[in-house]
Amino acid sequence: MTIELSCPVPISNHETVQMAHGAGGRLSQDLMRRIFMPHLHNIFLDLLDDQAKLELPHGRVAFTTDTYVVSPIFFPGGTIGELAVNGTVNDLAAGGAIPKYLSAGFVLEEGFSLPELDRVVASMAGAARKAGVQIVTGDTKVVEKGQCDKVFINTSGIGVVREGVAVSCRNLQPGDAVILSGNVGDHGMAIMTSREGLSFQSRISSDCAALNGMIADVLDAVPSIHAMRDPTRGGVAATLNELALASSVGIAIDEAAIPVRPDVRGACELLGIDPMHVANEGKLVVVVQASEAEKVLEAMHSSEHGRDAVRIGSVVRDHPGMVIMRTVFGTRRIVDLPLGEQLPRIC
Amino acid sequence: MTIELSCPVPISNHETVQMAHGAGGRLSQDLMRRIFMPHLHNIFLDLLDDQAKLELPHGRVAFTTDTYVVSPIFFPGGTIGELAVNGTVNDLAAGGAIPKYLSAGFVLEEGFSLPELDRVVASMAGAARKAGVQIVTGDTKVVEKGQCDKVFINTSGIGVVREGVAVSCRNLQPGDAVILSGNVGDHGMAIMTSREGLSFQSRISSDCAALNGMIADVLDAVPSIHAMRDPTRGGVAATLNELALASSVGIAIDEAAIPVRPDVRGACELLGIDPMHVANEGKLVVVVQASEAEKVLEAMHSSEHGRDAVRIGSVVRDHPGMVIMRTVFGTRRIVDLPLGEQLPRIC
Numbered sequence: 001m002t003i004e005l006s007c008p009v010p011i012s013n014h015e016t017v018q019m020a021h022g023a024g025g026r027l028s029q030d031l032m033r034r035i036f037m038p039h040l041h042n043i044f045l046d047l048l049d050d051q052a053k054l055e056l057p058h059g060r061v062a063f064t065t066d067t068y069v070v071s072p073i074f075f076p077g078g079t080i081g082e083l084a085v086n087g088t089v090n091d092l093a094a095g096g097a098i099p100k101y102l103s104a105g106f107v108l109e110e111g112f113s114l115p116e117l118d119r120v121v122a123s124m125a126g127a128a129r130k131a132g133v134q135i136v137t138g139d140t141k142v143v144e145k146g147q148c149d150k151v152f153i154n155t156s157g158i159g160v161v162r163e164g165v166a167v168s169c170r171n172l173q174p175g176d177a178v179i180l181s182g183n184v185g186d187h188g189m190a191i192m193t194s195r196e197g198l199s200f201q202s203r204i205s206s207d208c209a210a211l212n213g214m215i216a217d218v219l220d221a222v223p224s225i226h227a228m229r230d231p232t233r234g235g236v237a238a239t240l241n242e243l244a245l246a247s248s249v250g251i252a253i254d255e256a257a258i259p260v261r262p263d264v265r266g267a268c269e270l271l272g273i274d275p276m277h278v279a280n281e282g283k284l285v286v287v288v289q290a291s292e293a294e295k296v297l298e299a300m301h302s303s304e305h306g307r308d309a310v311r312i313g314s315v316v317r318d319h320p321g322m323v324i325m326r327t328v329f330g331t332r333r334i335v336d337l338p339l340g341e342q343l344p345r346i347c
Numbered sequence: 348m349t350i351e352l353s354c355p356v357p358i359s360n361h362e363t364v365q366m367a368h369g370a371g372g373r374l375s376q377d378l379m380r381r382i383f384m385p386h387l388h389n390i391f392l393d394l395l396d397d398q399a400k401l402e403l404p405h406g407r408v409a410f411t412t413d414t415y416v417v418s419p420i421f422f423p424g425g426t427i428g429e430l431a432v433n434g435t436v437n438d439l440a441a442g443g444a445i446p447k448y449l450s451a452g453f454v455l456e457e458g459f460s461l462p463e464l465d466r467v468v469a470s471m472a473g474a475a476r477k478a479g480v481q482i483v484t485g486d487t488k489v490v491e492k493g494q495c496d497k498v499f500i501n502t503s504g505i506g507v508v509r510e511g512v513a514v515s516c517r518n519l520q521p522g523d524a525v526i527l528s529g530n531v532g533d534h535g536m537a538i539m540t541s542r543e544g545l546s547f548q549s550r551i552s553s554d555c556a557a558l559n560g561m562i563a564d565v566l567d568a569v570p571s572i573h574a575m576r577d578p579t580r581g582g583v584a585a586t587l588n589e590l591a592l593a594s595s596v597g598i599a600i601d602e603a604a605i606p607v608r609p610d611v612r613g614a615c616e617l618l619g620i621d622p623m624h625v626a627n628e629g630k631l632v633v634v635v636q637a638s639e640a641e642k643v644l645e646a647m648h649s650s651e652h653g654r655d656a657v658r659i660g661s662v663v664r665d666h667p668g669m670v671i672m673r674t675v676f677g678t679r680r681i682v683d684l685p686l687g688e689q690l691p692r693i694c
Contacts, residue, residue: 024581024626025685049516050576051411051442053508061408064398065450065503066486069494095398103412105501107454139413141499143692147416149494154452156412156503161400169396229397233371279371338372345490 017112022142031140035118039125040104044136052136054101060161062097064088067154071345073120075194077186077206080153081124083281083347086210088157089131090230093212094284096167096219097159099131104138105154110145120151131210133157164223171226172247176315177293181214181284181300182308183207184236185264188278188343193267204263207305209282214303218286221299227287230280232347237276237335239285240323251323253313253335276325277338279346287315364459369489378487382465386472387451391483399483401448407508409444411435414501418692420467422541424533424553427500428471430628430694433557435504436478437577440559441631443514443566444506446478451485452501457492467498478557480504511570518573519594523662524640528561528631528647529655530554531583532611535625535693540614551610554652556629561650565633568646574634577627579694584623584682586632587670598670600660600682623672624685626693634662 020027037045044052066087073080085102092099104124108117128135135155190206211230219225227247231239236258244251260268260275268275282305288296293311300306323335367374384392391399413434420427432449439446451471455464475482482502537553558577566572574594578586583605591598607615607622615622629652635643640658647653670682 019691022580023685023690024579024585025624028581029684049442050438051409051444051504051506053442053444054408054410056403056408058405061401061403061505062398063401063448063450063505064484065452065501067452067454067488067501069454069488069490091397095396095400097398097400101410103410103503105412105414105452105503107414107416107495107499137411141414141416141692141694143416143496143499146493147496148454148499149490152454152488152490152495152499154412154414154501154503156450156452156501157398158408158410158505159398233369234375238371277372337376338370343370344366345488347488 015114017108017110017114017142019110019142022140035114035121039121040135042134044134054136057160059163062092062095062159062161064091065154065156066091067152068347069152069345070191070347071149072194073150075206076190076203078208079120079123080151081120082127082208084153084155085124085127085131086208086281087232087347088155089133089210089212092157092159093215094228094230096165097161099133099157099159099212101136101158102128102133103156104135106140107148107152108140108142109148109150110142112150117151127210131212162219165219167225167228169227169229169243169246172243172249172287172315173226174249174315174317175290176226176287177290177311178251178253178313178315179286179293179296180236180310180312181306183259183261184280184283185260185268185275185278187281188346189264189267191346192271192343204267207280207282209305211282211284211305214300214305217299217303218296221295222288222292224292225286225288229285231283231285232279232281234337235277235279236285238337240335241337243287244323245321248320250316250319251313252316253323253325255325255327257310257312259308259310273342276335277342279343362461364455364457364461364489366457366489369487382461382468386468387482389481391481401483404507406510409439409442409506409508411438412501412503413438414499415694416499416692417538417694418496419541420497422553423537423550425555426467426470427498428467429474429555431500431502432471432474432478433555433628434579434694435502436480436557436559439504439506440562441575441577443512444508446480446504446506446559448483448505449475449480450503451482453487454495454499455487455489456495456497457489459497464498474557478559509566512566514572514575516574516576516590516593519590519596519634519662520573521596521662521664522637523573523634524637524658525598525600525660525662526633526635526640526643527583527657527659528653530606530608531627531630532607532615532622532625534628535690536611536614538693539618539690551614554627554629556652558629558631558652561647561652564646564650565643568642569635569639571639572633572635576632578630578632579626579628581684582624582626583632585684587682588684590634591670592668595667597663597666598660599663600670600672602672602674604657604659606655606657620689623682624689626690
């Protein structure tokens with residue numbers, strides 16, 4: 001991202017993205033000046049170099065990336081910009097790192113509304129402030145109308161791994177408690193119902209939120225957490241399956257314990273989707289030695305994002321690599337990964 | 348990027364990208380196993396976590412991002428995958444950092460050929476090996492057919508800033524020498540001529556290359572380099588303008604000194620494009636105290652990517668913020684930024 005701030009007056013009054021906004025010339029600079037800098041300016045971006053130079057506290061560095069292509073870009077409870085910040089913050093935090101710095105790479109469609117882009121960038125800046133991270137480097141590309149859908153955003157993130165914390169998806173031990181921080185399926189169903197134009201009495205809102213504050217509280221209380229993960233694409237089902245496979249253990253969960261909002265459950269039934277397969281953007285799965293489970297729940301309950309946290313099951317020696325649910329009818333069923341695509345462009 | 352390696356047999360024989368490849372379920376894992384892991388596997392990716400944890404040598408960390416949307420994705424001299432690695436490596440190296448780790452975020456179009464994706468990923472792996480960097484974390488999203496053009500790739504990069512090196516676009520001093528590492532315009536004209544189906548006797552090839560080796564040699568020889576930048580989008584013209592503006596100095600260059608391949612010059616004339624505005628992907632602009640210019644040129648000449656390096660001009664006190672060229676006709680003209688878009692989707 002290279003910018004020039006010496007020319008005080010915007011040179012254009014375009015209301016939509018032009019191909020030249022991505023050409024590295026005057027209109028690129030104009031876009032920086034009109035939209036990116038007012039929201040995102042900070043000492044790193046202000047230095048005008050092609051890369052940010054950062055002083056990190058001593059320790060291991062965590063590094064992650066995600067591209068966000070959610071449609072629609074504005075949805076109940078969030079925007080593609082908030083999602084892009086919170087999703088990457090959560091990937092770092094769930095890895096036991098303190099999120100510090102993000103990059104932002106935009107692909108814009110020619111003809112995309114500049115006021116809408118402004119709203120997206122403003123929401124990113126707000127989410128970054130709330131999460132306590134800085135967006136320190138960026139890039140913008142423009143493609144011809146019809147070659148992307150409005151805006152795609154990549155964020156990559158750098159964090160510092162907390163000392164004494166060694167969470168990993170390979171650390172699950174038989175006997176461990178499996179804890180979930182709240183209701184499942186809110187994000188995915190907020191997107192789906194807003195897209196399909198379905199109307200529900202209570203409008204479903206995304207749970208999109210940065211969890212680094214809650215995760216810090218949990219790790220302060222119990223540094224010996226075995227595994228943490230935010231159950232996004234593929235839902236809690238995909239997360240539990242990945243953990244079970246990576247650690248070669250079984251996971252047994254209790255359907256009755258899994259919190260689902262009634263309107264989310266209703267929307268899932270209507271659309272024929274298992275809420276366990278639906279993406280969340282503000283939830284956390286924690287696996288911890290059973291004797292520490294209460295302390296984890298206590299830490300979660302005191303956070304606004306973990307008020308409904310519950311223990312949903314246990315790690316078991318049986319059926320390694322598989323997740324088995326005891327249903328509300330008392331039967332048992334395999335909680336599998338979805339094979340196909342039920343919820344495209346959810347994040 | 349979350350993956351599962353326990354199932355040895357691919358579950359599908361799709362030859363094109365399916366929406367479900369991006370859903371976080373079984374087909375996502377299949378894509379990992381069939382295409383990404385065989386080329387990119389390394390200890391970080393193999394750990395299956397959502398973020399890589401890296402030991403960095405002590406020092407400041409450089410962080411940069413770029414999204415690549417080049418069309419066509421295969422062009423003479425490179426692929427979108429090589430471009431995505433080399434471009435980000437060069438942004439780190441030109442900032443005085445030793446490039447270490449990259450992330451890779453893919454947006455794939457439903458229906459995109461999996462053999463072509465395989466070729467792209469293989470070329471990324473090759474470029475990373477050649478540049479001595481590791482791709483340690485990644486992400487894949489799939490959008491509906493017609494919502495992106497084949498494949499877009501974001502790479503973000505982390506490097507360690509070399510001690511004693513303080514390059515910055517704000518460091519230019521009157522009297523400094525301006526050095527260019529070789530021919531201008533090769534990358535942009537390779538893309539344009541392959542896209543337009545223009546035929547030239549000698550096929551123009553992109554200069555796409557990682558410059559971190561050459562830059563290390565230059566910094567070993569002259570640690571006191573004032574500024575370095577790889578002149579990509581907007582070409583050498585944009586780079587020199589940005590440097591002049593950031594440092595509030597003028598830059599005077601000599602048209603006769605600027606190396607342009609005859610076929611590139613011919614293509615530029617045919618298309619009505621100034622070669623100074625054309626993107627390069629394997630070139631470097633260096634600004635250094637005049638007394639050190641010979642040492643810089645010597646270091647460049649001994650690198651395969653700097654054999655044709657020349658001094659093209661000087662930093663001056665006059666016309667701050669502007670770049671003035673003495674033309675081959677002996678006149679002077681302003682080298683301005685391109686206003687519009689002459690070369691869409693060049694990187």
